[in-house]
Amino acid sequence: MRKRFGRNDIILISVIVIISVALLLIWKLVYLKGQDTDSDACVEVTIDGRVYGTYPLSKDDTIEIKNGDGDVTNTLVIKGGVADMTSADCPDHLCVKQKAISKEGESIICLPNKVVVTVKSGMKSDIDSISK
DSSP: OOOOOOHHHHHHHHHHHHHHHHHHHHHIIIIIHHHHHHHHOEEEEEETTEEEEEEETTSOEEEEEEOTTSOEEEEEEEETTEEEEEEESSSSOHHHHSOOBOSTTOEEEETTTTEEEEEESSOOSOSSOTTO
16 A cells, blocks of 8 residues: 655655754854854954054964064964964063964054054955065
8 A cells, every 4th residue: 555645744844854954054054154263264463553464364474564664573473373473673572472362352462563463253355465
């Protein structure tokens, strides 16, 4: 004997498929988005409030930050997903002594040179530095 699908069986199967797709989308939005954030994270360097450059945290790089005269004032090293100020020409060197940053919203501030390095959640401008 062969069983036929009735109207209630089709409705039940449709509801199961819709719930499964909805759960898959929610999982993708919540779980996978959290993983993508790290690869999209970037470091924004500003001097005196103006954006100097934006660099991905996922790519190892050494950025020499220059002032308006073209002199290097600070050196920023991005390695292993963290950014660290390795040198500065200021007398107190507080920005060099500060810990490396890697999470959104963390900053390194060099007051005498007015350099601020901040981790952002995604690239908002070109990766290349303006003054390279």
